[in-house]
Amino acid sequence: MSTLSLEIGKWVQIQVTQKDPTPKKRANLRDVAKAAGVSVATVSRVLNEPGLVKKDTLDRVQKAITELRFVPSAAARAINSGRTRFVGALVPTLDNAIFARFLAALERKLSENDLSLVVATTESDLEVEAKKAKGLVDIGAEGLIVTGAAHTAEFHDLLDRTMIPTIITSYFDDASALPTIGYDNKAAAQLALRHLIELGHRQIAVVHGPVHNNDRTFARLSGLREIDWEGQLTTVETEISLRGGTEAAARILSYPTKPDAILCLSDVVALGVLFGLQSKGISVPKELSLMGLDDLPSSACSVPSLTTVHLPVSRMGERAAVALERWISIQEKPKAERLEVRLIERGSTIPKVGHSR
Amino acid sequence: MSTLSLEIGKWVQIQVTQKDPTPKKRANLRDVAKAAGVSVATVSRVLNEPGLVKKDTLDRVQKAITELRFVPSAAARAINSGRTRFVGALVPTLDNAIFARFLAALERKLSENDLSLVVATTESDLEVEAKKAKGLVDIGAEGLIVTGAAHTAEFHDLLDRTMIPTIITSYFDDASALPTIGYDNKAAAQLALRHLIELGHRQIAVVHGPVHNNDRTFARLSGLREIDWEGQLTTVETEISLRGGTEAAARILSYPTKPDAILCLSDVVALGVLFGLQSKGISVPKELSLMGLDDLPSSACSVPSLTTVHLPVSRMGERAAVALERWISIQEKPKAERLEVRLIERGSTIPKVGHSR
DNA sequence: AAGGTTGATGAAACTAGTTTCATATGTCAA
DNA sequence: TTGACATATGAAACTAGTTTCATCAACCTT
DSSP states (O other): OHHHHHHHHHHHHHHHHHHTTSSSOOOOHHHHHHHHTSOHHHHHHHHHOGGGSOHHHHHHHHHHHHHTTOOOOHHHHHHHHOOOOEEEEEESOSSSHHHHHHHHHHHHHHHHTTOEEEEEEOTTOHHHHHHHHHHHHHTTOSOEEEESSOOOHHHHHHHHHHOOOEEEESOOOTTOSSOEEEOOHHHHHHHHHHHHHHTTOOEEEEEEOOOTTOHHHHHHHHHHHHOOOSSEEEEEEOOSSHHHHHHHHHHHHTSSSOOSEEEESSHHHHHHHHHHHHHTTOOTTTTOEEEOSBOOHHHHHSSSOOBEEEOOHHHHHHHHHHHHHHHHHHOOOOOOEEOOOEEEOOTTOOOOTTOOO | OHHHHHHHHHHHHHHHHHHTTSSSOOOOHHHHHHHHTSOHHHHHHHHHOGGGSOHHHHHHHHHHHHHTTOOOOHHHHHHHHOOOOEEEEEESOSSSHHHHHHHHHHHHHHHHTTOEEEEEEOTTOHHHHHHHHHHHHHTTOSOEEEESSOOOHHHHHHHHHHOOOEEEESOOOTTOSSOEEEOOHHHHHHHHHHHHHHTTOOEEEEEEOOOTTOHHHHHHHHHHHHOOOSSEEEEEEOOSSHHHHHHHHHHHHTSSSOOSEEEESSHHHHHHHHHHHHHTTOOTTTTOEEEOSBOOHHHHHSSSOOBEEEOOHHHHHHHHHHHHHHHHHHOOOOOOEEOOOEEEOOTTOOOOTTOOO
């Protein structure tokens, strides 16, 4: 107890000593120049090209910098260079690991190029997206990364006016005016469905997230509808989350006939469905096959492990970072990039009983 | 195919027409003033206090703004106001949902206060953290949010020099010089262990992430060691990920005697352990009890659902956002905030056979 | 010793805004 | 009709850096 009061006492003291020197405002270049007895140009050189400054002068200036606790103003730098060294990314949510993984890769690669990442979440609301995009531009973002191709008119207007380099991700489209770096959502969904069809499944329930304003989900669903086969699809819309998945599972189990297989258009939902089925005592894949689409790390670990379609989101993050960096620094507008998706066969899908593959 | 070429043709055309107007550089205040036949001061007023400008002049200036596609420079604004309107957050990783959730809440709340969030990941490396913190200051962050209380000397030196408002999260400590907003890691771990002890478990394996440079893990572990009881703890260090959990499970099962319970110091790891046990045919909680610590959304959905200690990371994000905003805007240095943790009893823990609670 | 080159430095212009202060109208009351 | 006040606007100073151009000294060459 005595130690505790001592600690608190110490802390208060720190508070006080910190308050004392605070009033004198931050030193600027002129202050340093004056203190060192040189011109502002020389201080600027010390900061940017120390090689041009005589050793003696350099020392004097650096001493002044240290003493005055000088920290150059980012804004003043930016006003001259026209560079703020950060870009913005707009993603629907951070709660889905797929976006978190994408952002992790994006940030890592941007950071290699000395760019920082401002993250903004849109909650899949295009109005919010437009507002936040405006905010990012207002604070000086040099480029934008957005999710999907559908955006509001104000958003496009903003890009038009500012000509800010902007890359669309999670979506591939050759013909888009804005460069896209992503995968073919339609093909990814078809790859998944074809796998289930090949295994002999004919009654397939498709669990997907909200279609409203979500071009990725829409593309995936329309991909499924385009496939010509002798089976039947039932679609179930739910929230993209584990809970959404367990709810969808419950709904599917309430149908008069149990499907042969369930195809979830995201892995989180598939995991949720798996849990939902397990809690009702339904065995996957014995009683029905289950597939996801995303390929999260958890999908490889679940029991059974989840068959899915791998979306290369980490690579997408890296490619987007590189492309945006080049666009910003050397005005090279990127070409659209299609990243290949691939089927990952794991334990949650097996041939339908009686079906020889 | 003909449609495709048409589309490509169209895209090329867009490219060309975009290149044409590009050369003329971005218009600035002076350009707008000249075009509207007013002074720069008037244009500035139109931007910031339109009420002071005569309707007629206002219209003329706004027309010029539109025609010249004028977008004010964020840097020039910042140089005058001294405000960049963004803060930086340093987290170990985005790959663990616990940080993603924290950041999501943080971003949401900051955004309500017109602050943007720059995210930087440190990979739990304090050197990287210091370097990225420097980067955040360099680009003009007005405040910082960091994870944990352990940092390098350079990091502290940076804070000292710049006096940048900085809040420590995921960690509570009254006596820290920097304000902390977080939970008591020691108490959280103890809460978990006491629950297992109460259920009668006496051989407990503790699975935790790397201790090196991680004060949260360290605090949790030392909390466990401080408890005086008549049982035995075995600790297993692993990577904080699902895979890390499955590996730890395998390791634990290779021991000569199976523990009564496994306590994982993060939920991701607990989920991994659960999968690892399931794949070896071990039934949780029948054969052994399993506990996590974090409380992720997935923990409520797994089968069995995971008993855990809830860490209020979303609230932590909100509180940190509010506190940092106040510190920045009205120089009110926040007080340390302890957020309560609580035990969430779910399906993965049951009393040891023969133990009456 | 004169001329050329290099190195180190400073004055001033420049980036793109905001803000202060002064001035020119216009309105109203005395 | 004149002074008082409000409104609208502009000139210039100001924010905090970078950059250009000029200057001067020192060294090297012939």
